[in-house]
Each structure stands twice: as structure tokens, then as C-alpha cells.
Amino acid sequence: MATGGAVVVNDGAGEQRISPQEAKHRNSLALQIVDGGLVVALSLQGAGLQGTISPALANLRFLRSLDLSNNRISGGIPSLLGNLINLEYINLSVNKLTGTIPPSLTSLQNIGYVDLEQNGLSGAIPPGLSNCTSLQVLILAGNQLSGSIPALANLSFLSYLDLSYNNISGTISSPDGNLVNISFIDLSFNMLIGTMPPSFSSLQNLWYLDLEQNGLAGAIPHSLFNCTSLQMLNLARNQFSGSIPATLGALRLLQALSFSYNHLTGYIPSSLFNCSNLKVLDLPNNTLTGSIPSEIGAVPFTGVLHDLPDLASTLNLYNNALQGLIPSSLANCSGLQYLYLNFNNLTGRIPESFGELSSVQYLKLNFNYLTGMVPESLQNLTALEFLALHVNILSGSFSHALGLCPNLQSLSLSFNNLSGSLPLSLANASNLLFLSLHNNRFTGLLPTYVGGFPKLQLLNIASNYFSGPVPEALANASALNALYMAHNHISGPIPPAFGSLINLQGLDLHGNQLSGSVPKEIAKCVSLSWLNLAENKLQGLLPPQLGNLSFLRYLYLEGNTITGGIPPSLGKCQRLLDLDLSRNCFTGSIPPSLSNLTAISLGLNLSHNYLSGPIPNDLSNLQYLQTIDLSANQLSGSMPSFEGCIALQALNLSHNKIAGRIPVSLGHLQNLQSLDLSSNNLSGQIPTDLAPRNIGASSFANNPGLCGQPLPGCSAPPKPVSSHVHRTVLIIISARESSERRGKSLSRLD
Helix, strand or coil: CCCCCCCEECCCCCEEECCHHHHHHHHEEEEEEECCCEEEEEEEECCCEEECCCCCHHHHHHHHHEECCCCCEEECCCCHHHHCCCEEECCCCCCEECCCHHHHHHCCCCEEECCCCCCEEEEEECHHHHCCCCCCEEEECCCCCCCCCCCCCCCCCCCEEEEECCCCCCECCCCCCCCCCEEEECCCCCCCEEEECCCHCCCCCCEEEEEECCEEEEECCCCHHCCCCCCCEEECCEEEEEEEHHHHHCCCCCCEEEEECCCCEEECCCHHHHCCCCCEEEECCEEECCCCCHHHHHCCCCCCEEECCCCEEEEECCCCCCCEEEHHHHCCCCCCCCEEECEEEEEEECCCCHHHHCCCCEEEECCCCEECCCCCHHCCCCCCCCCCCCCEEEEEEEHHHHHHHCCCCCCEEECCCCEEEEHHHHHCCCCCCEEEEEEEECEEEHHHHHHHHHCCCCCCCCCCEEEEEECCCHHCCCCCCEEECCCEEECCCCCCHHHCCCCEEEEECCCCCCCCCCHHHHCCCCCCCCECCHHHHHCEECCCHHHCCCCCEEEEEECCCCEECCHHHHHHCCCCCECCCCCCCCEEECCCCHHEEEEEEEEEECCCCCCCCCHHHHHHHCCCCCCEECCEEEEEECCCCCCCCCCEEEEEEECCCCECCCHHHHCCCCCCCCEEEECCCCEEECHHHHHHHCCCCCHCCCCEEEECCCCCCCCCCCCCCCHHHHHHHHHHHHHHHHHHHHHHHHHHHH
């Protein structure tokens, strides 16, 4: 198009004709014009364009390059673009294009670069693609394309192929010998099946191969070692089986290898560590056995991956069946940033040499059988951010070295045999976000310095032997969202200052020796969803302010000596899923407001208190509730119907003073499996619909007026006597009485 003409674009408000000068000045558009006034390149990337692509672009018949990427263009790709016979470059990526790829584009004989990624294109890839014999780069990633991969036999210049993140199915055809220039193939996140063609080994220039997240199966071809240029090989999240080919050790340029989430078995071949340029070895979630080869120390895990400079140095052997000792030679892998050996069967000690892993940021050794003490050398890990040693058999004291890792953010030592008190050095770990020490043998007071961790979000010291009071200083840890201190020997009151922890979502102090009352200030923890103060020595009244905890889902106060009435305000906690106030000293009636807990599903347990009065009928409306236990109280009146409790599985009303009949509707509750109504004053026949539930007689015992299965049957009422029989009886009785009177008279005469 001559310069006197205009660039035509539809921006959603209709077609616009923009002069080249205006385009450059106003929208920073790039327009290349050659002598003679012909437009040969149009670049509008990132210009904020909307609307559809105007078919009038096809009038730019000398156009060689078209770039409309990174806009908000919608609609379909005009088939008339296939008329731009001089087009060499087209980039429509990162838009909102829909519809199919026009088959007319396959007639562009000069096209060398096609990028349509990150749109909403659907349908099959045009089979005529092999006609584009000049094609070097084809990027169709991030669409909704389906069908199979078309034949690429004629594309001898193709070097870059990215079809990832689509719905492409079928098998992978054997790469044709003509694809001599292909260096990059990404078919990841599709629906491909079948095996991996051994002929991939003929692709001598291939440096990047990604087949992740498909349904590929069978063995990994041993012939891949012929791909001598290979630097990145990703076969993760498929169904490959068999062993890892030892021949892969010949890939001396290999920098990243991922076979994660497959069904691989056998040993890790020691030859793999001939690949001295490895930066990423990712083999988790397989069934690899044997030990970790000591040859691994020959790989420093340093360097920068070609085109992926930000990829972290990683050794990931997570969730396999590896055994034996952790090789001390791992310390030679000085460039490692992420080391995952967790969920295996590793034994022995953590190597003291691990202190030489100066670059490691994440170290996961959890879920193994490691023994001994935590090495003091770990204090040298100045880059360490995440340390997971939980679920092992570690012993000894809490290593003071761990407090000397300045960047430590997460520390998990739970489920070990560690003992002693917490070291003062831990106070230096000011960047801690997560500290998990539960299920060990730690003793002593909980140090007040734990309140000085400004970023701390989780503190879990449950199931230890900590004693003394709850440190009030914990109220200064304003970022806390989970505080778990259950099953220790902690005593004294719950600090009212905890009310300042407005980010707290979970507070679990159960199984201690806490005394005093539940502080009303807890209600200021407005984010609280889990509150467990059970099995302590708490007393006094339950503060009605707890009803203001609108996010509360779980409330457990059982096993204390709390007195007074159940606050009706608890009915405002409408997100509550589970409520247990059992084994306390509550008095008064059950608040009818509890029927407002419409989300409650797991359980309502008010058993073993001193509650009296009737059971509120509106409790029958709790349709998601699975368990109700009101046993061992002094409840009276009749039973509610419970007909709306359609999810109810267990109902216990035993040891009360409930009278009247068992509602017939109880037998209509299809999910009811457990029922205990014993030791009440119930009477009448047990509903026959309960009989198929196999509920034993003990569930109805000590109700003198009850009868019917599984108890003895109810006595039949006496049959009415006819008037004729009645008269006959009277006559007989009268005759008998007359005879007796005569007999008595005669006896007197005698």
C-alpha cells in the first residue's frame, strides 16, 4: 500500500484508517516502508488494540512481516491473510483470537515464522502445513487445538516447534530424516499416547525436548544417547516404565533431566553422573530402588541452562524407594540450591559434610529413617531457607547451629526423638515463618523470644513436655496464623493479650493444665476458624463474645469444668462445622439459637453436662449434621422429630429424662447407623422402620414403657366381649350366687 493510503485496523469501534505518521507519533507503531512506497512490515505489538483483525490487511500484498502480538484482539484469523504471498513472519500471539487456524495460511510458501500462542484457537492443525517448506519456527502453544500432529516431513528448515498446552491427541510419529535442523521440540501438556519413537535419536541438533504431561508409556529409548546436542530432556508426568537407560550418561551436554511422576524402577545408573554439566536432575515419584550413587559428587550442579538462566540447581529424588546411607560426596555438589531426598528409606546419619553445601536453599530429608544428631556443621548453610527433617529417628538436643542460619524461614523437626530445651541461639532466626517441633521430647519453658519473631506464621510445639505458663510475649508475634501447643504440661491462664493476634486462624491448646476462664479477648481474634481448648482445667463462664467469631468453623471445649449456660450467641457462628462442649458443667437449657448453625455437619456434642429442659424442635432443621450427642444430661420433654436431619448418622440421647414416644420419622433417616436412647422414660412401640438398621436392644434399655423389636413385642390389647356372652356370664354368676346363698342358709339350719 502506498504511503498516501492508510493502515486499516478495526479497534472495536469500527475500521480506522491511520496514516503512518500518526501511527508512529500517537501509538508508537512501527511501520517499515521501502522505496516505492510499499509497506513490507507492520508491527503493532503491545499497542492496546481491541476488536477484530480487518480483512483489509490482505490488501498489503507486499507485506513480509506482521506483528499484532500482546494486544486484546478477538474474533477469528481472516482467511484472506493467506493471500499475502510475500509474508515471511506472522506473530498474533497473546491475544483473544478464537476459531480455527485458516487452512489458507498453509499456502504461504515464504512463511518462515508463525507464532499464534496464547489465544483461544481450536480445531485441528491444518494438515497442509507441510506445504510451508520455508517454515523455521512454529509456535501454537497455549490454545485449545485438538486432533493429531500433522505430517512435518517436508519442513526441512524447521528448527523450533512448540505445540504445548493444547488438547492434541494421538501418537508421536517417528521424526522424518528431513528434520535435520530441528533443535527445539515442546509437546508438553497435551493428550498424546503411545510410545516414544526411538528415531528421536536421529535428531542430531536437538537440544530441547519436552514431552511432559501426556499419556506416553513404554520404555525410555536407550538410543537417546545419540542426541548428542541434548541439553534439556523432560519426560515428566507420563506413564513410562522400566529402568533409566544407562546410555544417557553419554549426553555430556545434558543440563536438565526430568523423569518425575512416571513408573520407573531399578537403580539410578551411576553413569548418569558422567553428565558433568547437569544442573537439574528431577526423578521424584517413581519406584527407584538401591542407594544414591556416590558418583553424584562428580557433578557440581553449577552453570546456567541455555535459554533458561533462572532455573534453580536441583536434585530431586523425592518419593522413591531409595535405601542406604546418604553419600557424603553430595557435599561436592556445591551449586545445589534445592536438595530433595524426602519420602525414601534412607538410613544412617545426616553427613557432617552437608555443611559445605553453601548454595543450598531448600533441604528436605523428611520421611526417612535417619538417626543420630542434627550436624552442627549446618550452621554454615548461610543460604538455607527451608529445612525439613521431620519423621525420622533423630535424637539428641536441638542443635544450636540451626539458630545460626540467618536466612532460615521454615524449620520442621517434628516426629523425632529430640529432647532438651530450646537453645538461646534460636532467637537469632528472626526470619522464621514456620517452626514445627511437635511430637518430640522437648522440655522446659517455652522461651519468651518466640514472641520476637516478627514474621512467624506457624508455631507448632504440640506433643512435647514443655511446662510453665503460656508466654504472654507470643502476643507480639503479630503475623501468627496458627499456634499449636496441645499435649504438653503447660499451666496457668490463657493470656488475654492473645486478643491482639488478629491474623490467628488456628489456636490449639488442648490437653494441657490450663486454668482460669476462657478470656473474652479471644473474640478479638477475628480471623479464628479453629479453637481447641479441650482437656484442660478451665472454669468459669463461657464468654458470649465468642459468638462474634464469624469465621469460626471448629470449637472444642470438652473436658473442662466450665459452668453457667451455653451462650445463645454461639448461634451466630454460622460457619461452624463442629461443636463439642461435652464433659463440662453447663446448666440451663439448650439454646434454640443453635438451630441457626445451618452449616454444622461434623457433630454437635453437648453430652455429660447438667443441661435441662426440652430439646429444641428446631434442631431438626440441621440438614447437614451427621452426629448429635446430648447424652448424660437432665433433658426432659419429648423427642423432636429430627426429620430434617437427613445426613444424621449417629444420635445419642441416652441417660436423660426424655418421655413420650419415639417419632416415626426417625425411621425415615436413611443415613442413621447408630442410635442410643437408653435410660430415659420413653414409651410405646419402637418404629418398625428402625428394625433393618440392626440397632441392638441395649440402645433402648431402661425405658420401661418401650416395646417392639428389638425389645419384646408389645402386649395385644384385650378383645371386646359381645353382649350375648356378657349376659350369659351374668346369668351364670347370678345362678352361682343364688346357689351359694342357699347353701349358706342350709348350713345355718344344721
